[in-house]
Amino acid sequence: MVPLGLAVEHYVILAGVIFTLGAIGFLVRRNVLVQLMCIELMLNSVNLLLVAFNRVYPANMAGQIFAFFIIAVAAAEAAVGLAIVLAFYRLKGTVMSDEGDSLKL
Amino acid sequence: MNQVGSVFFVLMAALSLFGAIGTVSARNPIRSAVGLLLTIVGIAGLFLRLNAQFMGAIQLIVYAGAVVVLFVFVVMLLGPDASKVPAGPPKGWAARAFAGVLMAVFALGGGFLAFRARETLTPFVPVSPEHGSVELVGRELFTKMLVPFELATALLIVAVIGAIAVARAHVDQKAKAKPERLPPQKLFHGPLHPRDAGHPLVKERA
Numbered sequence: 494m495v496p497l498g499l500a501v502e503h504y505v506i507l508a509g510v511i512f513t514l515g516a517i518g519f520l521v522r523r524n525v526l527v528q529l530m531c532i533e534l535m536l537n538s539v540n541l542l543l544v545a546f547n548r549v550y551p552a553n554m555a556g557q558i559f560a561f562f563i564i565a566v567a568a569a570e571a572a573v574g575l576a577i578v579l580a581f582y583r584l585k586g587t588v589m590s591d592e593g594d595s596l597k598l
Numbered sequence: 599m600n601q602v603g604s605v606f607f608v609l610m611a612a613l614s615l616f617g618a619i620g621t622v623s624a625r626n627p628i629r630s631a632v633g634l635l636l637t638i639v640g641i642a643g644l645f646l647r648l649n650a651q652f653m654g655a656i657q658l659i660v661y662a663g664a665v666v667v668l669f670v671f672v673v674m675l676l677g678p679d680a681s682k683v684p685a686g687p688p689k690g691w692a693a694r695a696f697a698g699v700l701m702a703v704f705a706l707g708g709g710f711l712a713f714r715a716r717e718t719l720t721p722f723v724p725v726s727p728e729h730g731s732v733e734l735v736g737r738e739l740f741t742k743m744l745v746p747f748e749l750a751t752a753l754l755i756v757a758v759i760g761a762i763a764v765a766r767a768h769v770d771q772k773a774k775a776k777p778e779r780l781p782p783q784k785l786f787h788g789p790l791h792p793r794d795a796g797h798p799l800v801k802e803r804a
Contacts (some may be wrong), residue, residue: 498607
């Protein structure tokens, strides 16, 4: 019996559950801010997975370096996404994503 | 030692799960942000359990210190009116509910198949204490990964400029135009002193 937290499967299960929660939240919620937070949840679960597999194959640091770059990209994504939310609110007066239907025929 | 580590793992996993559920289900966006913060702190703790001290520190600094604060800042800037649900039936609720249920079913099915495929766990092998330290990650980052690192800095500066350009208020340029300036002679009101009667203060233009 492997102690909890010392086998990669424990982390895979946890990351899968967090990713699924984030994906369901992104699909079901209407508030754009909450949708962006759900995207951050998904990115975080993938980071956890990369670091956990780096622990299984510790010969090089590829997993942790990759997670580092994902954190950088996530920060850039949050900044641009929130700027778009501000512009959207100025345009529509709400942050509900189903109000953004200007391209609909 | 392993018992302490297992208890730590269970605590941090429960914290991140609780935070994730809170993020998805909270009505108030501020509570969603706090749930995201709990998840981030829990995952930073799991990074420590995985011998990745540098990643844990970066996770706390960048996510808990910058991204969540940015979210809270925008939520407070927009105010409670922004998150008010507009009247009338929500558009596309059937499609959203269908997509959510489909995602849940796929995740459950994938988890079930994964459990059936593997029966033994893959335990971690012991690693050196330097694994995941700032020195090792930094050396890797500045030797093998130097070009991606520089590209990441370029990405961040472009993102900052783009965020400013998108979020800036577009003021009307005509309304901001300066008022017309009077010619210099008109700036002096009232009668001139008799001494200056023959000498205009400002010479007339030819």
